[in-house]
Amino acid sequence: MNIKNFFEDKFVPVAAKIAKQRHLLALRDGLVLSLPLLIVGSMFIIIGELPIQAYQDFMASVLGEGWGDFVWNDIFPATTGIIALLATFGITKSLVDSYDIDGLPAGAIAVAAFFLLNTLDAENNMWNADLFGAVNMFTGIIVALVVGEVYRRIVQKNLVIHMPDSVPPSISRSFTALVPAAIIIVGGFIIKILFRLTPFGDFSGFVTGVLSAPLKAVGTSYPGMLIILFFEQLLWFFGIHGSTIAWSFVDPIIQTATVENLAAFHAGTAIPNVVAQPFIDNFLQIGGSGATLPLVIFLLLFAKSRTLKDIGRLSAAPSIFNVNEPVVFGLPIVMNPFLVVPFILGPLVIMTITYVTMYFNIFPRLIGVNIPWTTPYFISGFLATGGRIGGVILQAINFCVAFLIWAPFLKSWDKRLVLEEEGALSER
Template sequence: MAGFMSFLERKAMPVAGKIAAQRHIRALRDGLAVTMPLIIVGSIFMILGNIPIDSVNEFINSVLGEGFTSKFLYPTRVTFDIVAILSVFSISYQLARDKDVDGVSAGAAALSAFLLLIPVITLNTELADGTALNLGRIWQTANLGAGGLIVAILTAIVSTEIFIFVTKKNWVIKMPDSVPPAVAKSFAAIIPGLIIITLFFILRLFFEATSYETIFNFITKFVGAPLSRVGLSFGGMLATVFLYMVFWTLGIHGTRVVFGVMDSVLLPAMDANRIALEAGEVLPNIVTKQFYDNFVNIGGCGAAIGLVIAILFVAKSQQMKTLGKLALGPALFNISEPIIFGVPIVMNPIMMIPFVLSNVSIALISYGAMYFNLVSYPAGLAIPWTVPAPISGFLATNGDWRAVILQLIAIALSAVIYVPFVKVWDKQKSLEELSAVQDGELDDEFNQLLGAND
């Protein structure tokens, strides 16, 4: 272990540092970090809205009103469901600021370009007397959340680079020095904004002329099409796990992108197991929706519960210790966004490695345990993904106590995988905190000297 940590510090950290210092990656990391507070808040309400105990839900509804538990998801919609909007603006802002360009104007242009790519739906209804009523026009909201994150990231980078290029070339409307700076900046952003909006308008028209209809459909189909061919095989399962984990490390909602396609294969497989269970026959499929939800993604994507445990046991920096405490609750209910964006895992060359490795390892031991009949196959029962382990494994296998042991082993394995990487990352955070304290002390001493000289 000590030798491995030494290797990480001597070899991996310098390379990771260079990668992390690249301005686009730095902008992605810092830009996505803006979403973390809202994601944590949204996670709390998501847990309340998806409590996997019917009696608790019934009690809440009886006290607060019928169907009240679904209202807990209102805050989730204004946190999780606007991740792409926040990201496109904040990433653009970080990129522009790095080049000493007006970040607010660049962010506004990028946000407008992103929204331009999203289809607008007209809502109509018919009144009782047959009169048609137009309810207005709305954007497809699925693209405003994590499902649209990959397009948001690309839009932010392309749009902002155009904004920087045009601004640096001085192709802007200049105002006299007597004009207030805020007004001067708004005029300076007109030409860059016009170029950006025009180009993204053409991009939208291009995709509308294709069978994909939108760039969002193109991304989904381009990424997901190969997955539909691998199906339920062992190799396909590993490829699926690896792919959606890598997507998450890039800031893309891997689960939504990959399983948007894979669910068309996994749900029928789940139902086939249910039918076999009811008929008293041998269950045909290991890989089903529950295999991923209740065994592979234990504690959330990247086996987040293992990461949280590793942080709570070995972290010494205040940042990591605090994050571990905050992320523990969501991770128990398999919600991993707080830890993914909090550490962050996204665009983090060190933490990306165990994030992918832990889920792949858990997938291997889970598949192997079921293939060799050490644990029952998922029984085709639709167990909510928020049910905590090891309860979820017991229920998903129709009461096989060996599934409980499998889940506990998986959690322990993921924690062990994370520990050396957490130690290296935590050491870096501790040094940053120490540096910040020392800088503060030097500032205090400097101010005291100034006071003495006065």
């Protein structure tokens, strides 16, 4: 059995099953729930912190000194600052919905369990707002998955209070959730008491110390990025949405690292993490997975075959906004063993360049704002690094390197298509 047949027969079916796995889908959909708020919050941070002195002076003259304080005092706590709460609710609801059960009450119960498993600030008798942010993301994920499974099992076993059909659905739904809520809250309280007897103090302390930190260290490391990126591109080659599968495992880790960078930027301290969300969306995926924008530029400028010229024109506009399905399936790159080499090699090389240069602070690290993945290249690099030209220069280097990797393969593919088109014309 050759390598291609092995992947088609053994690897691809497994990957397809993973792509449909309900818990991974719930994780993805639950995190997506917070994406609009993260992006809006990031846009306000860019507005308030853009490092252009003339701009800052102008805004201060119009709105007064400290004009940007609203970003951190008001916008940030209401958007990025509640990402763990949103994830807890969204993941639970999505998971329970996947069993054809109403997930809305389960999401509310999961949020209550999240609060229960955290500890009040005893001195002020209030919740510490830091608990709701990315530092508690893993706690929220675990609570969401456990509550979702417990809730749906109770409902499926019909251990619920049923109301007559004449009762309005909203009220009936509340009574349906009554027994699951009682069981989950009592169970959560018992877990809380048990963790008070440990050195961790509470469940969140255990998750952060034992699970979150090691996973983050692995998931945001250079070897971790290398492996994940390789499998993402390989899955795309077989026609499977590699980005959905590969990054769903590490999205919580990446989001945590992103918010840590944002906190450091706010505090004026050194940015701690090389890898954050824009590292993937805005530096590696040049025009989409596989760094295909340089490919499209090559087709527009240098292709001689009619086929490649047409694909280049059709793919140009979507590629500017990092949508590359037209070129991935139209060229095609999918199931094309010749073009898979630059499709995999290009992202691995530019990831290495980006990681190394940011690690040694040759180019600025990412300040932790979430830039929409559809933001055109070069603009995104400027914004993701807090308005620093170094981000644009690094993107330009990555673009040129990816172009040079694609070029020889595309020249050969173009020459082959020209011969095929000339042969077709001569037969007419």
